[in-house]
Amino acid sequence: MRKLPLFLVTCLAMLGFVIKPDKARASHAAGAEIVYEYVSGNTYRFILKFYRDCDGTPPIAPSYNLCFYNHCTASKFNVQADLYTGLIPNTNPALPPVPNGTPVSAGCSDALTKCDDPNSIIKGYQEWWYVCSQDLDDTCDSWRISFSENARNTGQTNIPDGLNLYVETTYDNDYAPFNSSPYFAVKPIPFCCENKPFQYNNAASDPDGDSLSHQMMLPLINGPDECDQPQVAVTPTGGFTPTINPVNNPLPTGGTFSISATTGQMAFTPNMAGTATITELVKEWRNGHLIGTIMRDMQVQVIPAGDCSSVPVVLNTNFGTPTGGKYVTDHYEGCVEQNLSFTFNATSTAPDARLIFVDNHTAPRVFPSGGADVSVTYTGQRTPNVTGTFSWTPGPTDYGWYDLLIGLIDSTCRPPGLLYNNYQIVRIFIWPPTEAFKDTAICPGDMASLAAQGGSDFTWSVLSGSAGSVNPTTGANVSATPAVTTKYRVVSNATLFCPRHDDTVTVTALPVPQFIPMVDKTTCPGTSLILDPQVTQTPGVTYTLNWSPATYLSAITGMTVVATPGDDITYTVVITASNSICRGYDTVALDVLDGFTILTGDTAICVGGKVPIRATGDVRYDYQWSTLDDPGANGVFDDATKLTTVITPSATPPYTKHTYTLTASYAGCPKDSVSDITIDVQPIPDVTVDEDTRICYGDTMLMHPIITPPYTGYIYKWTPGLAMDNPNIPGAIFSALNVGETELTLTVSTTAGCKDEDKVKLTVLPADFIFVSNDTAICPGDTTQLNMTGVGLQSFSWAASGDINDVHSANPYVYPLTTTDYVIYGRDTNTCYDTQMVHIVVRPAPVVSLPDSIVLFPGQSYPMNPVGNAMYYSWFPPVGLSAANIANPVASPLVNTRYIVTATTEANCSVIDSIDIIISPESLIDMPNAFAPNGRNLLKPSHLGAVQLVNFTIFNRWGAKVYESSDINDGWDGKYNNEPQPMGVYIYTIDAVTPTGKRFNKQGNITVIR
The missing domain is CATH 2.60.40.1080 (Immunoglobulin-like)
Structure with a gap:
């Protein structure tokens, strides 16, 4: 990529924001573009080129804001661009630079435009540059730098009035740092005639030699701080056919508009006079990667057909065949160090036309050395027919793309004072040497x-x-x-x-070690082979052989190795010699026979059956079947030499397993491959079971089947098997558990499915013909009667017992002492036996116990407390009892009485006992002879019966009274005046009266013990 400096004039950088006063909508904006050039570090110089309509308002501003947006960080800021104070390039690149703001009108030199005289009928436009410097410290693949002005001029044919003018430039400083943008070499604004063909080129060029592509787009109308917002395109004026669109009708042309994507050459025939705004978008590409865009918003002035007094000039684009090169589609191709020349011409039908060719071949950055070695000559200048001749011999390093800008101007001043012109870029590509x-x-x-x-x-x-x-x-x-x-x-x-x-x-x-290539071999699994490439050895040279893969090899290095392959394998040997950097390579493929596999597994068959053998194996083997234990020898094979054969084992007993062997042989293999299959030949059984018969219910029957021929591998199955003690043996025992007919089937089979079966019908007769009385319960010592009846009864007998009165009676009496089962045995007329049983329960004996007698003193009563297992009680006589039907009544008789109790258990067994209660006529009083006071007990008279105490007195050994009371329930605690009395003998006196009035006096000694 050629790196050439951008020809831009110096500008001063002023950072900050410009606050502009509010104003009414202006009408002076006729176009704009933003370009940039790399300065150093992260610094770039940005130039806003603003094209002002001299007929609009307000006057030019001293500065504008550029809006910067970093898509990667979503950050946005404004930078002030100031009015440039230096010179800017001339409209004619061959002429010296001009002051900033110089008109770019195509008017004649003596014709005034709106820029010179407000009353002029010729539109006038000024070009103003605004410049600033800005550091792009952050890298991003999508920087957007924009400018917006709410001042589009009015009266345009393709867009409405009163809209913003908005342009933007994009830049990827991540992929392409230090880049300078493309720029437009031709200044706007073009003038053309209504209904006459016209061509124009903004002449976009890139100072870094990047590729450019061109397309049209609708003008944009975003606001001044909307560089972070999506682009908003203008809604074009309607009513045109086709509608206004950027493809073939960006201004009213009837769909004749076209633009070259590679050169940017525009061609169209305008069909409506007036001012139209169009926008060209230029994309910058580097190595197929889009690194940025610039756009030019510009106006086209279409002169009414009645005001165009001349025929437009036409540049002949049908260039002739070049010398020293060729023309390809849209460009010339030449070679380094070979002259390339071609001609081009322009004509006008106006006899007064004065055509002048201008070009940029001597402009900086266009051709090497400022075009010093390029020759562009013209003949017929200032005539209606002009021819140009291009000639150049590129130097050895002058290869690449070049853009020759050719301008054609009719210097005849046409009413109302315009110079008609036409620009076209001729692209030239110089090939480097092959x-x-x-x-x-x-x-x-x-x-x-x-x-x-x-x-x-x-x-x-x-x-x-x-x-x-x-x-x-x-x-x-x-x-x-x-x-x-x-x-x-x-x-x-x-x-x-x-x-x-x-x-x-x-x-x-380079030379390599010499050897004899090894020959591929076929072998059997497990066979060892010597691999030898027979290297030609030079004395003094060391040779190294490396073998791979290591699978099945005896070693991976060595002049020879031994391979014992188990599968097909290809070995590679790398041969190196100490006198060469090159290696020798050889390969040897060992084709290992695939062996064989008997797919049919060991099996079992019935005698007389056949076994088709399924097997897979290498077809290069010789196969042979054989057997050593089948009496039929090789005659059992339908073809003993086939891999897949049919084996028909011998039908001769004894029936057992036979082994059949398959041997595979291959010439050159030291041993055969062998495999075998085992076939178990099993007999077909013949089964005969017992004859049909009758059996009593509950009886058992041993089965006696006959099975031939003898064979230890039979499988037995009785069905149904629920009544059999073991349904899987031939001599099973049948239990007659269900009355009626039962058909039993014995199936005898082998594992190979050889089987036979036979059936026997057994009739089970009922054996429940004796009926006895229900079980019952009695009390000890009771007697009960048993009852029996029978159906078809031939004989019966009760089991012998000492507590039954007659074992041959149908209704005997029994008197058991304990619970007893009485069994009766009977036989009916079918000789079937039946057994029944009556269960007699002897209930527990009732128990009750009372004292024989007790004595009650006057005022006493006695609670009855019988001991026993009874639940219900009945007392007699009821006189003197608190209740006669409970277990524990209280007895208070007035006279001597015998009470009789009848006790009954829950089993309704009863027993009787009695008690005598004797009534004493007098009460009794008595005293102990010793007393051990402990603070909790008292010394007082004991009594039986009611007693009225008159006086109870205690004296110590010296005759001093230590206690006295008349309360029979009170007593002495062993203290006097709250002081414990010493141990010793004390004297007491008692004076009491019984309920009958009898006086009771008693005195005596008592010993106090501590």
């Missing part, structure tokens, strides 16, 4: 990468050496694998007109 690179040396069999540059549509061929060793044979990059030193030629078919359209490259093949 070069092939690079010469190299490789080992035979290795690959060398060859490349070509300086041309296109390359074709490769072999001049000497290994034929067919280049692949592919076309393209800029190919691969070469020569076995010997080979010379290759590459031809650029796209530049055959260039003297240096081909080149050669040599690939030298």
